[in-house]
Amino acid sequence: MPVDFMYPEYEIARNDSRCIRCRVCERQCANEVHSYEESGNFMLSDESKCVNCHRCVSLCPTRALKIVKSDHCFKENANWNQAAIKEIYKQSGSGGVLLSSMGNPERYPVYWDKMLINASQVTNPSIDPLREPMETKVFLGKKPERIERGPDGSLRNNLTPQLELAMPVMFSAMSYGSISYNAHESLARASRELGIFYNTGEGGLHEDFYQYGENTIVQVASGRFGVHREYLEAGAAIEIKMGQGAKPGIGGHLPGEKIVGDISKTRMIPEGSDAISPAPHHDIYSIEDLRQLVFSLKEATQYKKPVIVKVAAVHNIAAIASGIARSGADIIAIDGFRGGTGAAPTRIRDNVGIPIELALASVDARLRDEGIRNNVSLVAGGSIRNSADVVKAIALGADAVYIATGALLALGCHLCRSCQSGKCNWGIATQRPELVKRLNPDMGFRRLVNLLTAWNHEIKELMGGMGINSIEALKGNRLMLRGTGLNENELGILGISHAGE
Amino acid sequence: MKRVYVNEKWCLGCRLCEYNCAFANTGERNMALALRNLEISPRIRIEEGSDICFAVSCRHCEEPLCVKGCITGALSIEDGIIMVDEDKCVSCYTCILSCPYGAVSPSEHGAVQKCELCVKNRSGAPACVAGCPNGAIVYEER
Amino acid sequence: MLKENLNGKEGQIRIPSGCAIAGLFSRSGKSVSGETIVNAMTVMHDRSNGLGGGFAGYGIYPQYKDLYALHVFYNNVSAKEECEKYIDKAFEVINLSRIPIRKTPRITDEPLIWRYFVAPHHNKLMDSQLDEDEYVVRAVIRINTSFDGSYVFSSGKNMGSFKAVGFPEDVGTFYRLDEYEGYCWTGHGRYPTNTPGWWGGAHPFSMLDYSIVHNGEISSYDANRRFIEMYGYKCTLLTDTEVITYIVDFLTRKQALTLTEVADIIAAPFWSTIESKPPKERERLTYLRNAFSSLLITGPFSILLGFSGGMMALNDRLKLRSMVVAEKGDMVYAASEEAAIRMMEPELDRIWSPMGGEPVIVTLEGGAEQCR
Structure with missing residues (x-):
């Protein structure tokens, strides 16, 4: 169904003036995003397979690659955002439970970032860990x-x-x-x-x-x-x-x-x-x-x-x-x-x-x-x-x-x-x-x-x-x-x- | 003496070593400028079989057949490193034939080329080692 | 001036302070006038700022030595009446009186200050299934947390704390300490960095016969407080002395540890030091640090702990506060400054600075009355 078509979330930006066709990106991508076109001596990218893992970016010796978020967008909607819409399409196509990996990425509060740590001033001294023992055991x-x-009174x-x-x-x-x-x-x-x-x-x-x-x-x-x-x-x-x-x-x-x-x-x-x-x-x-x-x-x-x-x-x-x-x-x-x-x-x-x-x-x-x-x-x-x-x-x-x-x-x-x-x-x-x-x-x-x-x-x-x-x-x-x-x-x-x- | 060693267990066959080698020996400052539209001819090469791959470059043998066989004295051992004197090389390729590792190859300028541990180029230390992403090529004393 | 009518809100916020401390102890149990310790504090005048001073004396009530001496601050007469009803219910009151004072213009706004010599009410004690000391502790905590305008600031036997808002030497005059004699005295001058102290917030802080004077600001405070509060203590003053007193009480009275073991917990040696000890000692120190890890006290402190028949001087493990100890004959002295010791005894047999975390424990000859 055409409705199942998802425009890829990322685009692969290749700076062709830097690309030396070493094909490291191609060899390193298990998702087979990159390929080399011999006849024209150029690199192709299929961004629909890209998961944005940066393997190619990290190994590219000339920094010719970067992954950018696609600016392709749905009509703006604060309630039905892009992810919500896409998930409907995915599920109505597959009939399956959506799967994800790693931790909850949503915008709930991160309380660590709302707490601040104290330090000593004047009334008691701070301690310099380079000069004094500092124990973390x-x-x-x-x-x-x-x-x-024990019978002898020892602990x-x-x-x-x-x-x-x-x-x-x-x-x-x-x-x-x-x-x-x-x-x-x-x-x-x-x-x-x-x-x-x-x-x-x-x-x-x-x-x-x-x-x-x-x-x-x-x-x-x-x-x-x-x-x-x-x-x-x-x-x-x-x-x-x-x-x-x-x-x-x-x-x-x-x-x-x-x-x-x-x-x-x-x-x-x-x-x-x-x-x-x-x-x-x-x-x-x-x-x-x-x-x-x-x-x-x-x-x-x-x-x-x-x-x-x-x-x-x-x-x-x-x-x-x-x-x-x-x-x-x-x-x-x-x-x-x-x-x-x-x-x-x-x-x-x-x-x-x-x-x-x-x-x-x-x-x-x-x-x-x-x-x-x-x-x-x-x-x-x-x-x-x-x-x-x-x-x-x-x-x-x-x-x-x-x-x-x-x-x-x-x-x-x-x-x-x-x-x-x-x-x-x-x-x-x-x-x-x-x-x-x-x-x-x-x-x-x-x-x-x-x-x-x-x-x-x-x-x-x-x-x-x-x-x-x-x-x-x-x-x-x-x-x-x-x-x-x-x-x-x-x-x-x-x-x-x-x-x- | 420190030598370049390879550990095929960790070689990914990504070929970055080849490109880093080629770049180091161009003398250029920018890899893109140096290697764009260039068919590289590196002194280290990845050998690949079914599910194994590893990099091969000069072993700097203690009793090197290439040096023994060189008819003009273009190949010599300096501080344990086997060096090429391009001016003396007459491109007879005896060394290429005699090297059991296939680590000597013809260069674009006629003379042979081989790994000289980057001592003559700006890299100063083996560029293949510095650029290997997985520790599959090391430069160490053993 | 009690907590509820005070702007400074002691007990609601934590107030760091600097301080002066001094102590004297006669191993032979010789009686020494309270004047001596007051004089020692006088020379350290600049270490206090007039916002709190106090003393504790041991052996001062020989005629009532088997009774608990409760020293109480009252805000007003109605608070006193309310609290006395409770005291009457919980205890047999053998004697009660105002604590005698000498008016001085430098100590003002004093609360009503009363003293009761009491024994736990026999039947009540039986009913409670507690030992005598625990019974008294709970009654004191009860008064201090639920009776507005009443505060018990001393509750030991044959000992007493005396404290006020003012410079220590003026507090000594105010309480007429020259009229008391004891074998051990400790003194304290306070330098709070915050609003005027509250009478109850001055040192010493005492619980049963333990009294603590302390100079320092411990950085482990809340870790220690939240741990010790699991065992029935309520830290109402938010002061270091209060929590240290409860820790000592918990470790000695409830866990039956010795004072040396207490020092090995609250000012524990560093792991690197422990590693260097012989195996048995290493195991002992590791055990104490591990089993009572939340009672390690960090940050600067020097304390003098008074108890029936003994006194302990202890510095934090890095010795971040000054403390000097000296001996002359059977007398042992300790103070923040050598000058204070020289004031008590100019000619000393020996004077030294104990190492951080190394306790100096002195007890009466022939064994302390109640050396725990």
Whole structure:
């Protein structure tokens, strides 16, 4: 039908006076946008296939290429905007659910950007991290209610298993399958180098990566793919995934064409079969069931590993977290509605869940009100974009944060949000060997290490400015934050004052 | 001695090395100016098979057959690098025939050309290495 | 002048202050006149700005040493009547009187200042299923948070805090401290950077027999406050001293940790220092830092903690505030400035600056009465 015709969103602008016909763009585009016309010695572009991933732009040696937003437009309409109209055409053509990747891109408030950080002036000194020790090490896990002493009066170490992080940032769950082997290798090696953790996601753990077990969090999700005894024992902690910020309330679906070779082996499912994770865990229909799974996993690993429960930030998150804090879990990970995904139904990604800032603030406050904040550590995820976001999250009450989109960007991702196509030109969200090899883990891991090393420096600078020399003194220290442009309700939920107050 | 090594595992066959090599050896300041409408003749070349590809350039052998076979002394080893003296080369191509890697080729000016690790051009260090997007070509001591 | 009729709104906003502190302690339990500590504060006049001063004395009420001495500020007579009804219900009142004062033009607008020697009402205590100390703590918190115009500023046994808005030396004169004798005294002069302090906001801050004088502005305040409030404490004043007192009370009384362990938590050694310790000590320090991570105090502070039978001097881990300690015979002195110590005792056996995070703990010879 002619109505299904969509004018491409992007145009490829080639500066022909710079183009040397090296054809790198053509070789590097898995979407086959570029082609060379021998007879006339010119390059052709089919912008309808372009996802705007910038692979060609980044590799063009003469900067002859750029991608521009098409100025082709629908008749202006503030209500029926271009995206809304196009989606109608798409769905009336296909009859299918719209799919998207990465985090919610819509114009909801980003509360990180509405909070400002304090600094010392006169009445107490700022601390120079270049001259004084500045500590960012954190321990995650339950803290003891009371101390215990041995017969000689010395303190007994009655701590349950803890995770020790050199800095309060971890890589959140991304499965082998949704991202490539090389992406996983980069994350695993970077975690070891940085003294932090990465997370297997629900894809099992490739046997090559058992060596990074001390820096690995192994996930148990509703499909239980890749879960077996050695897997549970391989990691430093076990995460039960109840939900994901990008798609609260629904499960996952890795299409059969991605279940090939090692991925099928690692997930323990036949090649070519769809890996469908159910929406709920079918053995968890209530909080008491969660408690059973928490303790089953602890039994299976002789109570040697902390258990994390990951939930999506939804309306009733404070009460949910309070339940989890009493379930025997050691750590709660909350994933905000801007968290990324390899694929999610567009409507869900863009309309379900709440911002992590509000969820985190209300969970931390609720757990303190109930006197159970020490039962668990809190990890916040769902679009932590930089070190200032990390500092703000910790000041709101997080023990640490999870990052994933940021880590993928460090590996080359350009947020083209086409992961579901499996043709990632940067070798991340793909299983095609010729694309996977585009991500060299020697370089990828170094970039991740660089990124977090830079963040750690910045966190220390920000802490020093506040006169704080250990990150634990920042946790929940909401006096260090002020809001701008927030209403009373928002300030109340965040538990902060307005700037100037 | 530092040499250029290739790691076919990470070679994407994008051929940027060829263009960076060709550009470095033109002496021009701008790649577009230098290479537009030019059939390049680089000193490093991508070899491609079914699903494997890698770059090939001079290995700077310790006992190089090309130097041994050179009838005019145009090829010599300077600080471990095998260099070409274009003035002495008579284009007999003995070196091309004797190089087991196919790393020597005829140039546009008659004399042979080969990788000289960019020591003679403005790049100063191997341009193919600097321009490889995936760390598939490295310049290092082994 | 109590909080509700004050422009400065202490307790509603947080006011940073600079300060002077001093303390003396007789290991043999010798009685020393309150005049000595007042003199020490006099030479540090410039470290205060007249917006708060105070003292705490230990061993000052030997005749009532088994009773809790409640010192209370009242805004007016009706507040007093209201609060006394509650005190009468909760406690057996053995003695009550106005705290004697000496009028001075430099201390004005004083509230009604009363003192009660009390014991928890036996039946009420039994009903509450609390120990005596916890019972008293809850009653004090109750008065301070729900009785408008009443504020209990001292509640220990055989000890008392005395504080006011004014320079410390004038506060000493006002409360006639030359008429008291004790084995331990601490003093404080306040330099708030904000509007005039409130009488209750002056230091020392006390809770049971703990009293704290503090110089500094801690950057970890809200992290500490929000943590300690989980355990039944209410930080109504928003001052550092208040939160530090509650932390010490929580760690010593509720968690039964020693003062050295308390210092290892609130002014914890850096991880790099901990790494360099022998394995057992490393494990102990790591345990304390991890288990009580939210009670680490950062930012500058020097504190003198008084308790029955002892005194602890402690600096923040970077030593961002001055503090000098000295000894002469059985006497131990501590102060923000050496001059203040020399004022108390010109000829010293030993004088030194303790390292950041290194506590100096002194107790009565033959064991402290109640050294926790």
